[in-house]
Amino acid sequence: MAQRLRQWVGHQRFIYNAKVDEDRYFAGMRLSMLARGRTAAEAATPLDRAYAQFRGETTPWLGEVPSQVLRIGAERWFEGKQRQLKGLARAPRRRNRLNFDSVRVSSELFEFRELDEPQGDLRHELVLGNDKFGFGSLPFTAHRPYEVPKSLTLRCTGGQWFVSFSYEHAAPKGFVARNEEELAYELDLLDGPALETRTLGLDRNVADNCLATSDGRFYALSAVQKARIARKAVGAKRHQRRLARQEKGSANSRKTRDRLARKLAYKREVLRDFSHQTSHDLLESKANDAGVPQLLVLEALKVGNMTARPKARQDETGRWLRNGAASKAGLNRAILSSAWGRIAEQLGYKAARRNVLVLQVPAAYSSQECSRCGHTHPGNRDAQRFACQRCGLEAHADTNAARIIAGRGIGMVRDQKVVVKARKRVAYRRRATNAGLESPDVPVEGGVSRDEAKADIAQCPRKQEGATTTAPSGV
Ligand SMILES: [Zn+2]
Structure with a gap:
């Protein structure tokens, strides 16, 4: 097949x-x-x-x-x-x-069939081919209802085949999409406490690769997933070395390349799953024990800037100095593996389907500012603990930062600074x-x-x- x-x-x-x-x-x-x-x-x-x-x-x-x-x-x-x-x-x-x-194959070449299972779990089957070129079927479990797509794509990555398809979500009855300005206007009509309970701030902790919310929740990969990613990174290195020694284009090198691709695919798939689950959960679970959030506030980070290489440094005699590139490399890995960009993107389109406003605010000093009295000082923070030197507030440092970010988002709504963003068009002319x-x-x-x-x-x-x-x- x-x-x-x-x-x-x-x-x-x-x-x-x-x-x-x-x-x-x-x-x-x-x-x-x-x-x-x-x-x-x-x-x-x-x-x-x-x-x-x-x-x-x-x-x-x-x-x-x-x-x-x-x-x-x-x-x-x-x-x-x-x-x-x-x-x-x-x-x-x-x-x-x-x-x-x-x-890519069109609907003439595939068919979805429902298989009867006595256990109750509905099993489905994807049949590929037509009368003349029929050649097999693929059983799968559908975890949610799906519509039969017009076409689907079959791709081979690392010796494994993947089927993907997409179909348009029908908007629920009576749903009218509103733009950012309209959403911000409606939020501004709420009084202080009402707006606060409907707002969720998000802080991203690069070092621990986790995401904190202003109501005290945390999202992170499980210890097992982290350990597996680390183990597979070691395995990938081994395969890379082996591949370098093998004759190019040989059957063995192809086998190694497939194994290498599978090692690298694990992390990608885990992060994809993590970002989808996290973005979905943030929008669907109750914020501040009130209701689903109406305003999500993210820190605006330029991922491109943060992952750039540090400048080379020289002393007066022209000798090269340590520039911290090695430690920065570790940080880069952490940033990229935290899948922040993808979560932000998915929050964007998932929120738009629910008429939830997503704002990005500058994150400067959010880790040093007290969310109760506003006192800003580096001494407020000691590793993971936040203890305000003026009012004595104690909280998890990430939760406090997420509250600060939520507050800045509310400030944007109150100051009527939310404007409709022009659609970005990526174009080569x-x-x-x-x-x-x-x-x-x-x-x-x-x-x-x-x-x-x-x-x-x-x-x-x-x-x-x-x-x-x-x-x-x-x-
Ligand atoms: Zn304080």
């Missing part, structure tokens, strides 16, 4: 790459036609999901997989191309085994000289027919295509 699936991955990748090549060829042709003074309409080349032109006498093996697998290869390229045309990404590139390791040629308002049909192109592609070596694409040709 695994071998068959690998074949599906390879065939889907082949179609994807063929579309990439075809597109580059068309781009070059369009440029040269425009350079010869033809109008944009005359120089238009096909832009579609067609893939039948790649099946022929030289590629009889394409018939060994269901045509849906090939079709989705073209579709995956087309989605990438659309992203490029919208200015959201670079042009789709040729992919290889390492960066195209999954196959094409250089201005090329932009007009790839823009979507160029008519896509007409000009060059695919049959002419096919004949040309067969004759034209790829290197020349590249040359014509990059030449500006005076446009």
